[in-house]
Amino acid sequence: MTIDERLDAITQTLELMALRQADYEERQADYEERHEREMEDIRKEGAATRAELRRAIRLSVQDARNERRRRHELDDKITQLAAAQLITEEKLQRFIDSLGRGGNGNQGQA
Secondary structure (H helix, E strand, C coil): CCHHHHHHHHHHHHHHHHHHHHHHHHHHHHHHHHHHHHHHHHHHHHHHHHHHHHHHHHHHHHHHHHHHHHHHHHHHHHHHHHHHHHHHHHHHHHHHHHHHCCCCCCCCCC
8 A cells, every 4th residue: 555545544534534524424413502501491391380279279278278277267256156056045045944833934833
C-alpha cells in the first residue's frame, strides 16, 4: 500500500467519522429539544396538578366547616327537643297527679 492509498484510507475514515459525529450531534439536538418539550409539559402538568390540589383542599376545608356548622345546629335542635320533652313529661305527670286527687276539690276526703 502506497502513501497515497494510506492517505486516502485515512481521509475516508476521517470523513466517515465526521459524518457519524454530525449524525450524533443532530440526534443529540433532537433529543435535547424533545426533552425540553417534555419537561415543559411536565412543568405545566405540575402547575395544573398543584392548582387542582389547592382547589380540592379549599373545597374540603369549606365542606368540613359546613358540616361542623350543620352538626352544631343539629345539636342545638336536639337540646331544644330534649328540653321540650322534659317539660312535656312534667306537665303530663302533673296532669296524671291531678286526676288522682279527684275533680270535686275534696282531695281525698270521703
